[in-house]
Amino acid sequence: MRILVVEDDKDLNRQLKAGLEDAGYVVDASHDGEEGHYLGDTEPYDAVILDIGLPMMDGISVLEKWRRNGRLMPVMMLTARDRWSDKVAGIDAGADDYVAKPFHMEEVLARLRALIRRAAGHASSEIICGPLRVDTTSARVDVNGEVLKLTSHEFRLLSYLLHHKGKVVSRTELVEHLYDQDFDRDSNTIEVFVGRLRKKLGVDLIETIRGLGYRMQDTKA
């Protein structure tokens, strides 16, 4: 999952980036409103953490412009202005959630997971696909009750496919969402990880759609 963090305070930005990366997300960071707007407008993010008080362009304006341009990724506002009128202004501008500063990283992560899950249409933190069961909160994966050990890259790949199960996900889309901007998009790393994942799962849940990409089977049980 690829997250954009737009926060002007360098230290806080660094901490958020580190915390999110530790949780298995791919993170792009921006320090002002204009750059943040440009990135959110051009790159496919699974969620955005957006500070309201930003230089160059404030967070509310950035968000309004994204929504006007049809950019519908879930956005979590980060605000030190914790009056409800400020929060309502953010939500009305198109934000999906808010976190007031100072915050616990765990709370940001929990809310972010819920946001991404909701955006993908999953009500529960547990996603089930046939014999496969993934708890997005604890990153626990089991097949028929047997717990699997996955690397962070493998978990991210599986998580993305599960969040979009039943849909064809192209290789390019996977690269865009699982790696940051600097990743070499021509490498065949994705094929390698899909192969490893299939082997670890032991069940044939990931289909290859020739010429288009991959599809996780949409099976409840």
Place this chain on the structure above:
Amino acid sequence: MPEAARQSPSFWSLLFRRLSFRVVGISTLLVALALLAVSYIIVDLYRSAIERRFDALLSAHLFSLVAGTNVSATNQLVGVPQIGDQRYRQPNTGWVWDVVPASKTVTGRLASTFLAGELIAPSTAKVPFDAAFERRYDLKDQEGRNLRVLETEVQLGADTVIARYRVAGNLAEVADETAQFFRQLFGFLSVVGLLMIAINAAAIILGLRPLVRARDELGKVRAGEADSLRGPFPLEIDPLANEINALIENNKRIVDRARVQVGDLAHALKTPLAVITNEARTEKTSAGKTILAQAGMMQGQIDHYLQRARIAAQTGTVAYRTEVKPVLEKMCRVFTKLNPDKNFEFTAPSNRVWFAGEAQDLEEIIGNLLENAAKWAKQDIKIKVSEPSLKNGKLQLFEFFIEDDGPGIPADKRDEAITRGKRLDETKPGTGLGLSIVAELVREYHGQLNLGESAHGGLKVVVALPMVPQ
């Protein structure tokens, strides 16, 4: 001064503080003084005219007296003067005459029938004769009546034959006539005076009506029914109304500026605090723990004092009115978006209810309560605005309640729940400030906050806030 006396001024002090009473009182006093002066002048003029007429009458009588008398060959006074006035021939009228010798060569004395004794004249040194050889003086007769005497001396033949002629009229008639005139004048002027006072009072009260209207308009602003004084006012009051409107606008600007500055301060403090807190969490040393604990305390203090600053900025401000239903609808929409797994149900009366306060404060109260309800509810959160019926002194209150189907708060813990920074359950995220912020805001608006048990098993929060009178 005793507390009670300071709080309730007496009827008279209140009366004297009334501008209309003062102006009507002063104008009444001036009218009374003017009428007194006018009546004095008129009565004095009237008395002078009466006296002149009286003197002219005496003069005519004196002329008749002189014409009706003479001296005989032996220089004895003789004659029967025919003065046309009957009063000289009636007793106790005070109208008398006499003719006495003024030289030794003349003898005898003539006098009206009822002149008892003599008229004691003052010396000529005291009251000299005028150019017409007449002199006029007042004296009292034997019955104590005030008489006006006109006297002359006439030479009757030879140089040494001189007689003194005197007619006296009763001055009581002048006094009676003057008094009667004064009574009539007093009655007339009293009616005129009362009419003038009434006209003055009406004019003053009518003239002051724009001030009363300005006061009523200001009352509407205070009550939140209007956001400025609405004219038109007379040209004299217009600048005052404009100044008050400018003051109201300035007040709003100050509050807005204070709020923005508080927000800026929050931003300036909380971002570095977030950095410190996050950094300290990664440090597992005792120093890290200390920093984390101290940062937590700083956060609590910042939250508390920022809230105090916000409330202080808005306390006593004027001209705010907020329709309740749209705010509740907006907050429900926001919370439905934030909590798609929860069911928010909202009902409001058909008539429009206006909160006598700021939209931001109402949002703050509802936002904190809904956030709390959403945190604890299993599924359902109900919000209902009731028909306004409560009173708190002069304040009319409307009531709304928010209830959920969560675990609720035991009765003995409810007071603790609205205490600042108290968190009854540490398993859910939060600062513990939500309910205390609500309690503080409600208190600032002289409203009421009650925690109870919902019919659905969870918490029921009932909030009563002042409304714009309907």
